[in-house]
Amino acid sequence: MLRVGAVTACVGIFLAGADFAVTALIGNQTARQLGELSSVALRRSEAAIDSAGVILNRLAIAGGMDCGENALQALRLHVYQGTIIKDIRTVDRDGSVACAAYPETLEFDNGWARRDQMFTSADGQLRLFQVEQFTGAAFGVLRDIDAQRSLAAILRIDGNLLDVMPVGLRAESHVTLTLPDGEQVAGYHPDASAKPPAQTLAFSTTSDRYPLQATIHVRPQSLSARHDMAYLLTMLAAGMLGGVFGLLLASYLNRPVDPVAELDRALAGNEFKPYLQPIFSLRTGDVVGCEMLARWEKPDGRLVPPMSFIPLAESSGRIEKLTWQLLSTALRELQPEMRRDKLFKLSVNITPRHLLGDSFIDDLRQVVASSSVSTRQVVLEVTEREELPDLDKATDVVKQLGEFGFRVALDDVGIGHSGLSYIQRLGARTLKIDKFFVDAITRDQSAVVVVQMLVALARELDMSLVAEGIEHQAQVDALIACGVEEGQGYLVSPPLSLPRFKQFLEVRHAVTGAAQIKQPELAA
Template sequence: MSSQRKYVIRIAAVATSLAAFLICTDLALTALTRDQISRQLSDLSKVALRRSEAAIDYAGAMLTQMAERGVMDCSAGALQKLRLQVYQGSAVKDIRAVDRDGSVICSAYSETLEFDNGWAKRDDMLESADRVLRLFRVEQFTGAALGVLRDVNAQQSLAGILRIDANQLDIMPIRLRAQSDVTLALLDGQPIAGYRPNGGQSELSDAISFTSVSDRYPLRAIIHVNPSALSTRQGGAYLPTMVAAGVLGILFGLLLASYLSRPLDPVTELDRGLSAHEFKPYLQPTFNLKTGDIVGSEILARWEKADGRTVPPMSFIPLAESSGRIEKLTWQILALALRELQPELKRDKRFKLSVNITPRQLLSDGFVDRLRQVVAAAAVSTRQVVLEVTEREELADLNKATAVVKELSEFGFRVALDDVGIGHSGLSAIQRLGARIIKIDKFFVDAITRDQSAVVVVQMLVALAGELDMGVVAEGIEHQEQVDALIACGVEEGQGYLVSPPLPMGRFKDFLELRRACSGEAPKASPELAA
C-alpha cells in the first residue's frame, strides 16, 4: 500500500469518523432534549389543569354550601348577602340564580348581565364526572369566563362565574415563554382562558401541542410551543457535548485509520519492507565493566517505515523467523552496518561488531561463504565480527553446527551463544559447540542484586567460561549496582541502557565520539543519547 494511498485512507477515516460522531451526537442530543422538554411540557400542562381544577373546586364548594340553605328568593337582602359572599371570595366573580333550563333569574351583580354576550342553555353545558356540576363558557365584555352550575332542586340552580386569571397559567420556563402559549378549554373546544406572552397571537405557526385532560371535569389544558424551541442547540450543554464528540470522533478515526492502513498480509508487508530496504541497523555498545571503555557493539534491527514510524523488533522478528525472511533481513542490516562502521573498525582493530543469527541460518547451505563475501565487500577484518547464535530455537544438528563453528573460527570469526541460561542449549552443547563468548541473559542481570540464586548461576557460567577459555558478556545492564555485582562474579563486559539504548547509525557515531572524548570515566548513561 503506497504512502499516498495510506494518507488518503487515514484522512477519509478520520473525516468519516468525525462526521459520524457529530451527526449521531446531534441526533441523540436532539432526541434526548426533545424527550426531556416534552415530558416537562406535559407536566406543565398538568400544572395548569390542576390550578384550574382547584378554582372549580372552590366554586363548587361555595355553590354547594349555598344550595344546602335552600332556594334563593332574589330579594334585596338575599342579593346583599350574596354580594358580600362574592366579595369575600377570590375566584368567583359573580353568583346567579337560574331556572331549570339555565335562564338567569337574578344575579349578585345584576348590572353586569347587560354586558353578557351570550348565556349557555342547560343542554349546552358539560357535566362533571360526578354529574354534580356543569361547566360552560360565559361571554362577557371583558372576555371569556367559566361558568359553574350547581342544581339546588328540580326548578332552580346556582351558577358561579369564574374568571381564570391569566397569571394562573403563567407556568412556562423563561427559555420557552416567548415561543409558547397556554390555553384552558372545555372539551367541546371552547377556550376559557389563556396566557400568551408571544404578542397575543392566537396560534403559533406549526406549533406542537401538549394536552392534559381532567378526569373530573370536562376541561383540558393545552400548551402550544414552537418546534424551534425544542432544539437542543439552544441548550448550554450542546456545544461542550459536541466538542467532546468531535474529539472522540477524531480519536476513533485515528484508530480506524491505523486499522485500515495496516497491511492485509503481514508477510507481504514484510517483503515490501525488505525490497525497500526499510530495515535499518541500530547499535547498542558493549563496554568494559571496570573501565567503561567501548569495546564493541551489537547490531539490532529496526523497521523504519516510509511514513516515519519505527517498528520495534518484537513486532516483526518472530514473523521474519517463522516466514523464513530473517536470513535476508540479517544480511541486509549486517552489510549496511559493516559499510557504515568500516572507518571505525579500521581505526580500532579491537572493536567488535556482533550480529544475531538463528540456528537455522547457521546450518543453512553456503552460510560461511556468504558471510565471507559480505565481510570482504566491506573490507573489514573477520576477527572483528561476532556471530551471536540465538537460543530461541534449538540447534537441529549439533554435529553440523559444531563443524560450521569450527570453520568460522578458522576464518577468524567469533561465535557467541546468546540468551544463555534461558535458551535451549545445555552445558554439554556449550562445551561441544566451540563458541568463544557466552552472553548472560537480562533475566539474571535483573535479579543479580536481589536474588542469591541469580548470583550462583552467573558465577557458574563465568566458571564454565573460564574452563572453556570463553569470554562473558552480560546483557540488559541498567544500574551501577548490577555492574558491581557482575564484576564481583567475574564478568568483564556488558551492554545495556546504563551506557546507551540501541541507537541509529548517526547517533551511534556521535556517541562514540562523545565517549572517546570522555575516555577513562566509569560507565554511565549519556542523558542526551539515552532519551
C-alpha cells in the first residue's frame, strides 16, 4: 500500500504541476480570444441599435410617425423587409402609445419602462430600455421627437446576432446582453430554455457608446485543453516521470505495516466510533432502543466496515478494549435520552470469549455506573454464529448479569450453533431473528413456520423477540402476523453516527408529540 501510495502521490504531483504549467500558458490566450468574441457580440448589437437609430432619426426629422392607415401600412412594409426592428411606436412622454406599426404587439406588453428607468446613449440621442412581455423580455430604443412625443423601436436581437461562439464551445456557453442595472435584454444558447450555470467564467465587453455589456459565460471545464494533443503528450510524459520518481521514493519508504499496531494506533486515537441503528415497535413505529455497531473512521475520512477489523480485533485480544471504548462513548452521549425514557435500551454485541472473561462483569458494571444509566437499559447481544466454549460458565455469567439488572439477548437465532436446550439453559431474555428469515418471510412459507416456532418458544420461555434486517413494509406486516413485536432495519433507518442518531430521535419525538397533540383535537 505504501508503494502504491507513493507512486500515486508522485504521479499526482507531477500531473498537477504539468496541468498548472499548461493551463498557465494557454490561460491568457483563451481569455483574450473570448474577450474578442464578446466584443464581436457587442459590435453586432451596437450595429443593430445604430440601424434602429437611423430609422427613428429619419422618422423624427419627417415630423414623427403619421398614424394614418396608409402611412402605417408603408411603415409595416419597411419593418417587414428589415431584420432588426419588430415594431415602431409613437409614445407620449408618460409612455402611453399613440399608435404602432403592429398594434397587435401591444397585447404582449406587461408594462412599459418609465423614462427614469431608461438608459441614455453617450451622445444623448437614444434611450435604451427593456419591455416586459409575456413571451419574454424585449429590447427597446427610444428617440424623442419633441417635448411631448417620442418614437420607440422594439428590436429583434437574438441568436442571429449573439451566436459568436465556435462550434466546440457553443453548447457549453451562454452569450448575454445586459443593461447597466444587470437586466438581460438578449441572450443566446443552442437550447433556448437553458440558463447559465451557477459556476461559470465570464468574459465581458462594455460599450462606450451605449449602456450595454456583452458577456460570454463559459463552463470552466469546457476551456480545458485536455483534448489537445500537445496537452495529452505533456501529461503522459509528466505521468511517466512521476511514476519513476514514485517507485524510487517507495523503495526507501516501503516497510511492512503491522495490522495489530495499526489497531492499537486507532484505539489510542479514538478512531473507532459507535454507530446506532434504531429498534422500533412494529405496530406503532415508536423507537424503543438501538443497537450499537462499530465503525472505523480513518483520519482521511474513509469509513471502514466492521468485517474489515472486528475479526482481527477478536483474534488479537483488542476486542475487549474496543467494546468498552465504544460503549462508554455511546452511554455518555445517549444518557439524556436514556434518563428521559427509562424503557429505552442500548444493545451492544459481545463475543462469547469476551462474555466468559474473568473480569467481564466487573468491567461492565464499572462502565455503566460511570454513565449514570440504569443497568436494565443495557442489553448484551451474544451471537449464535460463534459457539460458546463453556455453556455452564456462560449460563452462570448470564444469571449473574440478570441479578445485576442487565438483559442478555441471543443474536442471529436460527442459523447458528444453538438448539432449543441451548436457548433454554442460557437464560437469555431476548431472541433476535436473523435477517435470513426476515428476507424470506414474504416469499417462503418455511420461513414463516420458523418464525412462528420462535414466537411460540419465546412466549413459552417468557422472552421478547426482535427481527433484524427489515427493509420493506410487507415484512413488517408478515412479522406482526406471526406475533413478532419489535424489529430493526433500513426500513426505519440505517446505522447512524451519534450526532445523526440524536437528530433522528429529535425528529421522531417531534412527530410523536405533534400526533399526541392532534389526537385530542380530533376527538373533540
